[in-house]
Amino acid sequence: MKEEEEKAKATISTEHEEKAIGSDSQTGQEEVAPKTAEASEPAVTTSLAASVPEAVPPVAPKDESKEPEKKLLEEKKEQPATAPVQVEANKEEKKVEEAKPEEKKIEQVKVEEKKAEEPKVEEKKVEEKKIEEVKKVEEVVKEVAKTESKPEEVKKIEEVVVKAEEKKVEEPKAEEKKIEEVKTEVKTEEKKPEEPAEKKETAVVVAESKETKTEEPEMKKEEVNDKDEDDDEDDVEVNRDKDEDVVIGAEETKNQSPRRFGLLEKLLSLLGAGVKEVNPVLAGYFSKVMMVIIEKRKADLMTYIFNYKEHIQNVVKHSYNKSIAEVLGKILSNEDKFTTGMSDEDFRAEKCEILNSMIDRMDATNTIEDITNNCFILCNLVDTKQQIKYFMEPENIRRIFTIGTSGHPMSLRASLTFFMTVIRTKTSGSSNPVAEFNLGPPGTYYF
Amino acid sequence: MTYIIEQSIENMPKFKAYLEKENPGPKIDAQHGGQLLPLGFDRLKVVEWLHTLIQLKEPAILKKITEVEFPQLLLNLMDIYDMNSFLHVKIYNIFHDAITSGIEDFAKSVIIYYLSV
Numbered sequence: 001m002k003e004e005e006e007k008a009k010a011t012i013s014t015e016h017e018e019k020a021i022g023s024d025s026q027t028g029q030e031e032v033a034p035k036t037a038e039a040s041e042p043a044v045t046t047s048l049a050a051s052v053p054e055a056v057p058p059v060a061p062k063d064e065s066k067e068p069e070k071k072l073l074e075e076k077k078e079q080p081a082t083a084p085v086q087v088e089a090n091k092e093e094k095k096v097e098e099a100k101p102e103e104k105k106i107e108q109v110k111v112e113e114k115k116a117e118e119p120k121v122e123e124k125k126v127e128e129k130k131i132e133e134v135k136k137v138e139e140v141v142k143e144v145a146k147t148e149s150k151p152e153e154v155k156k157i158e159e160v161v162v163k164a165e166e167k168k169v170e171e172p173k174a175e176e177k178k179i180e181e182v183k184t185e186v187k188t189e190e191k192k193p194e195e196p197a198e199k200k201e202t203a204v205v206v207a208e209s210k211e212t213k214t215e216e217p218e219m220k221k222e223e224v225n226d227k228d229e230d231d232d233e234d235d236v237e238v239n240r241d242k243d244e245d246v247v248i249g250a251e252e253t254k255n256q257s258p259r260r261f262g263l264l265e266k267l268l269s270l271l272g273a274g275v276k277e278v279n280p281v282l283a284g285y286f287s288k289v290m291m292v293i294i295e296k297r298k299a300d301l302m303t304y305i306f307n308y309k310e311h312i313q314n315v316v317k318h319s320y321n322k323s324i325a326e327v328l329g330k331i332l333s334n335e336d337k338f339t340t341g342m343s344d345e346d347f348r349a350e351k352c353e354i355l356n357s358m359i360d361r362m363d364a365t366n367t368i369e370d371i372t373n374n375c376f377i378l379c380n381l382v383d384t385k386q387q388i389k390y391f392m393e394p395e396n397i398r399r400i401f402t403i404g405t406s407g408h409p410m411s412l413r414a415s416l417t418f419f420m421t422v423i424r425t426k427t428s429g430s431s432n433p434v435a436e437f438n439l440g441p442p443g444t445y446y447f
Numbered sequence: 448m449t450y451i452i453e454q455s456i457e458n459m460p461k462f463k464a465y466l467e468k469e470n471p472g473p474k475i476d477a478q479h480g481g482q483l484l485p486l487g488f489d490r491l492k493v494v495e496w497l498h499t500l501i502q503l504k505e506p507a508i509l510k511k512i513t514e515v516e517f518p519q520l521l522l523n524l525m526d527i528y529d530m531n532s533f534l535h536v537k538i539y540n541i542f543h544d545a546i547t548s549g550i551e552d553f554a555k556s557v558i559i560y561y562l563s564v
Contacts, residue, residue: 392450392451394450397450397451397454401454401455401457401458404458405461409489410489412465412492412493413488413489413492416492416493416495416496417492419451419455419496419499420495420496420499422451423451423503424499427503
């Protein structure tokens with residue numbers, strides 16, 4: 001019974017195998033391929049499988065395990081007949097299949113390159129973004145600068161507009177002036193026949209003034225006996241010219257001082273308020289220039305200096321220098337009131353202020369140069385009429401004595417020198433020198 | 448009398464004190480080998496100032512000068528600064544002017560001083 005059952009099973013298995021092979025040939029190649037030795041040749045196996053059912057007889061169930069091997073060997077033997085065409089096709093397929101991975105590799109490389117390039121691109125994008133931001137910031141800064149500069153531009157434009165408006169306003173005025181000038185010219189032409197008489201009158205007035213001016217120097221001659229007559233006449237002529245200059249100059253300096261005295265201002269800026277100590281070499285040149293100006297343009301210089309007090313104060317401040325002290329002495333020795341265009345009292349008050357400051361600089365707190373130079377100037381000023389009146393005032397005498405007896409040997413020497421010059425100048429040539437001082441009670445002018 | 452004379456009379460003791468003050472200055476080597484005390488320009492100036500005041504022949508000034516005993520002081524200065532000819536010349540002129548111009552008090556004071564010495 002068992003044998004019969006085994007035979008039945010074997011027949012069933014063979015039938016199943018045959019069905020399976022037939023179905024394989026009909027359905028497709030994929031199921032057969034794993035069973036073949038070469039997985040890379042499915043087409044060959046299918047062709048073989050198709051031919052197998054007819055050639056292979058039914059096999060006993062015992063040899064079922066060996067059948068596939070036999071089939072394979074048979075297939076291998078049969079292959080050369082059908083191979084050449086199929087191999088070529090396979091080779092092409094292989095090539096195609098081999099080419100595909102290369103392409104894949106190329107694609108992969110490309111992808112990798114793309115991936116590698118991506119960060120660079122990102123970096124470039126970041127840099128571009130930064131550059132754009134910087135550009136934006138620059139633009140913003142420029143706009144801000146423009147907005148800041150705008151007010152100036154606006155101001156300029158406004159100024160131009162204002163000037164244009166002023167011109168518009170001035171133009172009619174100028175036209176009016178021209179019309180007035182024309183009218184005045186017409187009037188003068190009408191009055192011309194009458195002018196000679198007026199000229200005569202003016203000439204008479206000038207002649208009278210000249211006579212009066214010549215009388216004034218005669219008075220001076222009486223007062224100053226030392227000078228010769230010829231010298232006096234020359235001086236008078238010079239003074240006359242200066243009188244005229246000064247009266248004009250005093251008015252002009254108030255109006256035109258910035259333009260007219262520009263160079264003189266520069267020269268005097270050498271002794272400016274910010275200068276602590278004057279260069280002695282430059283001070284020498286300064287004094288020479290100032291001396292020449294005093295000789296040539298005395299009136300202008302005096303008007304300028306006495307109208308701008310800061311300059312004279314600066315000169316006093318730097319009187320420790322001998323050259324500048326000489327300039328100061330030269331300025332103060334000028335007694336002509338015409339030079340300043342001031343009244344006598346104002347002029348005297350100005351000089352008194354300067355002399356006060358000079359006496360203060362003889363104090364023991366100052367340097368030896370300050371004391372000696374100021375003493376030298378004061379001694380030279382003793383001869384002049386106005387200064388001796390100032391020096392003879394009790395307050396000033398007391399001040400100089402107190403400075404002299406303060407304990408500083410240099411101050412003592414300076415004060416004694418000053419008083420000796422005062423006494424000697426006033427007692428020289430007189431038989432009774434003490435009588436020279438007995439001109440009035442203390443506190444009044446004695447000379 | 449002027450205010451200068453008044454002030455000079457008032458300050459006469461100060462001038463005297465200045466002349467009497469000891470000279471602390473260092474001594475100078477003299478050519479003859481010894482050491483000399485320098486007079487100083489300031490002392491010479493005070494002596495000169497006295498001479499100018501005496502030249503005024505103002506009685507009040509002369510009286511004050513004799514009261515303060517300036518003649519004796521001047522003679523002492525001649526002893527102290529025995530080699531200073533500038534000072535000697537000044538003092539000589541002072542005495543000469545005082546005696547020749549008839550300033551009796553001043554002359555008397557000098558004579559009395561010498562007699563007492």
